[in-house]
Amino acid sequence: KAGVTQTPRYLIKTRGQQVTLSCSPISGHRSVSWYQQTPGQGLQFLFEYFSETQRNKGNFPGRFSGRQFSNSRSEMNVSTLELGDSALYLCASSLNSEAFFGQGTRLTVV
Amino acid sequence: QKEVEQDPGPLSVPEGAIVSLNCTYSNSAFQYFMWYRQYSRKGPELLMYTYSSGNKEDGRFTAQVDKSSKYISLFIRDSQPSDSATYLCAMSAFHSGAGSYQLTFGKGTKLSVIP
16 A cells, blocks of 8 residues: 655755645545644644645644645645745645654755 | 653663653643654654553554553663664644644654664
């Protein structure tokens, strides 16, 4: 059974640019959550999508957005990038209360 | 007070030692308790999952939950160099408004097992 797939694995962007990250969940999982991981803050919840609807959201500015498609694949977008957005962005897919993570996308903003 | 507290370490032990990793929490609504292992430059891997007070064993790993004390532990027996990683505790509570469970993570403990 394939795991959670995130693309790309690494990204370098310039301040002010925007970025889109992609996540394909485990087959059959309809819930996709996004997290930001930094050394200082640890893993912080961004948002969760289920059946193409955002049903939960963390405490991040509106520059962070996401969407989910009918095949459960999800994308997250960060606009007007700031240096502080440099982090590992993780996607997790869930069937019930267990969450399974992808390898993450390492975003560096310069 | 943070909802989940975890000593960040780092923790360094000799090969073969018993490792004890711990988290405390303040939110009594947490129902499910997990331990994740994260190797450098990789995503977290679900190691243990439990929902009741008591012990759950899987090979060299034992997860312990004490809901009355709001305290969870992960024990690793006969630790190996391949166990060197960051271990994250996680807990989930049901959010009725969202209709889903939301995970809250500890900041992780970095473990090094020295051959």
